[in-house]
Amino acid sequence: MSLTKNTLLSLTLGSLLLLGLSGCARKNEGNFIGKERVVLKEHKSFQEGKFLKVTATFENEDDTEVEGMVYQVQWLDSRGIMVDQTSWKPFTIIGKQQIHVVDMASRPDVTNYRIIISTPNK
Amino acid sequence: MTTFRKLSLTTTLVLSSFLMSGCATGGAGMVGSSSNVKYGDAKAAETVTADFGSTDLQSTAETLTQSLLESRYIAKAQKPPKVRLRAVNNLTYEHIDTKAITDKIRIKLLKSGQVRFLADTANLNQVNSERDLTTAATTKTKMKAMTDSDYIITGNVRSIKKANDDVKDVYYNVSMELVDPQSGEILWADEKEIRKVTAKSSVGW
Incomplete structure (x- = not known):
């Protein structure tokens, strides 16, 4: 009786933990390293043959500052494990300008992505 | 106790x-x-000098691999085609290890599972000497013929450099093409352009 109770309790706790963890998982979101001086305006993905393709738009909302920064796309498989990543790609964006970037995974097991933007210290 | x-x-x-x-x-x-x-970070954007660097190598390989995987000769192939990497010519004034570019592209394409690769022409001596040690060669029976490549990949790296007292501008162009060795037809070609500007007075970063 006590054993069943304990099993039920651990099962419930385990399920709650799993739910909590899945709630923490961030899907398809931009992450910023440093100050957020450029906005990730929009991003979407679609399947190009066997590979996942991502388009993203960055915008410099400031109309005077010229910003130089780098971004990276991390490629995740269905389990959320990072299986590949692009190099940090530099770009310069003038005031009020939008920049569109396209990246494609080169592995068929990629199902999700994460965009990371890093800004230099000023 | x-x-x-x-x-x-x-x-x-x-x-x-x-x-x-x-x-x-x-x-x-x-x-x-x-x-x-x-x-x-091995993938960090490197701007130590304006010479062809690790970031240029990585971004070139990524762009050209993506483009090649999208081409219909790879994407729509019934089975993964067999490709041989030929030399990529360095037409710049600086030393660039072009084999590093093609090796990186090959690794990415192999991981994609869409392409099979034959031994490089540079490594064929090694393959031939290994063939000489096989049972077929030592017992003087008929050797298996080497596989034909469906396509070959070649290319060029070019640069244009200009400088005055204040600014040094370097433009790199890495172009590659996929050729059918039977017909000689160029089936796919793409390029990666890189511009690097070095200013004496530091503007931006």
Whole structure:
């Protein structure tokens, strides 16, 4: 009786933990390293043959500052494990300008992505 | 009493290991961590000089691999085509290891599972000497013929450099093409352009 109770309790706790963890998982979101001086305006993905393709738009909302920064796309498989990543790609964006970037995974097991933007210290 | 002695011995061991680790320079698994040498991100954007660098190599390989995987000769192929990498010519004034570019592209294409590769022409001597050691060669029976390539990949790296007293501008163009060796037809070609500007007065970053 006590054993069943304990099993039920651990099962419930385990399920709650799993739910909590899945709630923490961030899907398809931009992450910023440093100050957020450029906005990730929009991003979407679609399947190009066997590979996942991502388009993203960055915008410099400031109309005077010229910003130089780098971004990276991390490629995740269905389990959320990072299986590949692009190099940090530099770009310069003038005031009020939008920049569109396209990246494609080169592995068929990629199902999700994460965009990371890093800004230099000023 | 025995339990107490065991407990005190364990405590002593744990405490001494803590103290020992505190004294060790660099900590476990590290040597010379107080020196000026540090490991960095291998994929970081590098702007030490305007010469062709690791970021250019990585971004070129990524762009051209993506483009090649999208081409219908790879994407729509019934089965993965067999490709041989030929030389990529360095037509710039600086030393660029073009084999590093093609090797990186090959790794990415192999991981995609969409392409099969035949041994490079540069490594064919090794393949031939291994063939000489096979049973077929030593027993003088009929050798298996080498496989034909469906496509070959070639390319060029070019650069244009201009400078005045204030600014140095370098433009790199890496172009590659996929050729059918039977017909000689160019089936796919793409390029990666890179511009690097070095200003004496620091503007931006």
